[in-house]
Amino acid sequence: MLASYVRLEILRMVRNRRYLILGIGFPLVIYLLNANVFGKGTTDGGVALSAYVMVSMAAYGAISGTLVNTAGPWAQERASGWLPQLQVTPLRGWMIIVGKLVGALTLVLPSMLLVCLAGALTQGVSLSAGQWAALVGALWAGAVPFVALGLVVGSLLRPDAVQPVTMITMLGLVIVGGLWFPVSAMGETMRSIAEVTPAYSYADMGWSVIAGHGVPLPDALTVAGWAAALGVLAVLAYRRATVRA
Amino acid sequence: METIPSTPAFALTGVAKHFGDVRAVEGLSLTAAAGGAIALLGPNGAGKSTTVSLLLGLARPTSGTVRVLGGTPEEAVARGRVGAMLQQGELMPELTVGELVGFVRGLYPRPLPLSEILDLADLGSLAKRRAKGLSGGQAQRVRFALAVAGAPDLLVLDEPTAAMDVESRRRFWDGMRAYAAGGRTVLFATHYLEEADQHADRVLVIARGRLAADGTPAEIKATAGGRLVTFRLGDQPAAGLDALPGVTSVEIRDGVARLRTDDAARTTAALYRGTTLEVHDLEVSGGHLEDAFLALTREP
Known part of the structure; x- marks a missing residue:
């Protein structure tokens, strides 16, 4: 049951032009633009800027992709009656939530791989096979809290309110998290705030991998903590949205 | 010899459902034996949709108990013994009719064969069409197909013929009768008297959240x-x-x-x-x- 629900979710998104453009095409274009703006230098830590920006943009694409692809459709399905229709089938509530999560994670993979591929092929980013695997693995698994956040937003808000709120949330996360302007360029206070946000810890796992340090435990724990907290919130918000009062 | 009464299709006992100050359903008690077509007839705002939500476990009663096929509504739905067509329910626009029906069919333990579902809902020629391009009546027939796909023992239809033209309606009722003829129970909510008169074996009339009458169409007329x-x-x-x-x-x-x-x-x-x-x-x-x-x- 769960597998066929996930398959359905993926099938409908792949046929959705909005997903193909915003979810897959957009992060790639943004990366290529940014990579050319930042040029060929290195960071203070001696990492090629092209690789650093590649990680930032892959992370940005994953955050915006999971949020946009989860929150909007979810709010829409609640309002349009598709969700109640699922609720009167044997498909249980937890399967719907898990199905959404697995679907969203699967759908975010292409954009991540495309950005990495573009980095390797057009920007001369060179990493070991182990680094590539660790990078993609960390960014993929680390996207869970953003899917959960999308479900929270989609459960609590009406469809017309979802888009602006998603956009503001997403921009807030990536800017504060240092995905657009590195945290090293921020003041002391901003930097301490950045380090507890899910977006910074998420991207930092990637930055650390390309610098040859592996995935730092504090980052992984922060992301896992956010995943747990937002996951619980998502379940509560789902219950509220499908209230059986 | 005593016969053992079979489990009722559904039973409501002293059920009330209040939304704030609004008493949508008040003191509703009724038992429906399994089998046949039952109309839930009442004017708009009588409590039909609330009753349907209670039967499907989409709402919980403020007081009283609701039993469906011998268990709670949630149990009956989880076991795949209930199928429903709700009043509002858009289809996923990117998917084809065949994909939608196939998906819902796959959720049930003992579904109907795909060809039989498409026949019942008169969808044979539409199987490859995406939901996005369907007319209101066609979409309604797809939703009927989704409701019967799992071969549920209890099929619940809330105002099923809204948005259907005359010809669609006729075929829809044919499909409904064919489904109910197999010993299954169909409950349909309607405010069209002629639908209850022509297509139900039993009519439950509700008004202002209460049961106003219960009997065959002929009995209702007489009482x-x-x-x-x-x-x-x-x-x-x-x-x-x-x-x-x-x-x-x-x-x-x-x-x-x-x-x-x-x-x-x-x-x-x-x-x-x-x-x-x-x-x-x-x-x-x-x-x-x-x-x-x-x-x-x-x-x-």
């Missing part, structure tokens, strides 16, 4: 006072009219007498032969479910 005999009485005395055979109630307004009767022929015969009244403009009306419905659901 609500049968037929109406009216004539111009003028200044003549009305005494004795209520003693005429068959008469259940007498109402005189503006010189016109209105006699409710369960035997119009004997009443009119006695009116001419058994009284000295001058009877002008005699009319016999009623015997339609509509009259019964209005009598049962009018404000007290």
Whole structure:
């Protein structure tokens, strides 16, 4: 049951032009633009800027992709009656939530791989096979809290309110998290705030991998903590949205 | 030999459902034996959709108990024994009719064969079409297909023919009857009297959240006072009219007498032969479910 629900979710998104453009095409274009703006230098830590920006943009694409692809459709399905229709089938509530999560994670993979591929092929980013695997693995698994956040937003808000709120949330996360302007360029206070946000810890796992340090435990724990907290919130918000009062 | 009564399709006992100050359903008790088509008939706002939500576990009663196929509504739904067509429910626009039906079918333990579902809902030619391009009536037929796909023992349809044209309606009812004929139970909510009259084996009339009548369409017509005999009485005395055979109630307004009767022929015969009244403009009306419905659901 769960597998066929996930398959359905993926099938409908792949046929959705909005997903193909915003979810897959957009992060790639943004990366290529940014990579050319930042040029060929290195960071203070001696990492090629092209690789650093590649990680930032892959992370940005994953955050915006999971949020946009989860929150909007979810709010829409609640309002349009598709969700109640699922609720009167044997498909249980937890399967719907898990199905959404697995679907969203699967759908975010292409954009991540495309950005990495573009980095390797057009920007001369060179990493070991182990680094590539660790990078993609960390960014993929680390996207869970953003899917959960999308479900929270989609459960609590009406469809017309979802888009602006998603956009503001997403921009807030990536800017504060240092995905657009590195945290090293921020003041002391901003930097301490950045380090507890899910977006910074998420991207930092990637930055650390390309610098040859592996995935730092504090980052992984922060992301896992956010995943747990937002996951619980998502379940509560789902219950509220499908209230059986 | 005693027969063991089979599990009812559904049973409500003293069910109330309040939304804040609104009492959508109040003191509703009814039991539906399994098998056949049951109409849940009532005017808009009578509590039909609330009753449907309660039966499907989409809402919990404020008080009272709801049992479906011997368990709670949630259990019945989780076991795949219930299928439903809700009033509102858009389809996923990117998916084809065949994909949607195939998906829902796959969620049930013992579904109908795909070809039989498409036949019942008259969708054979639409299987490859995306939901996005369907007309209102076509989408409604797809939703019927999704409701029957799992071969549920209890099929619940909330105002199923809204947005259907005449031809779609006819085919829809054919499909519904075919489904109910297999020993399954179909409950459909409607405010169309003729739908209840023509397609139900049993009619539950609800008004203001309460059960107003329960019986076959013929019984409902009879219990609500049968037929109406009216004539111009003028200044003549009305005494004795209520003693005429068959008469259940007498109402005189503006010189016109209105006699409710369960035997119009004997009443009119006695009116001419058994009284000295001058009877002008005699009319016999009623015997339609509509009259019964209005009598049962009018404000007290």
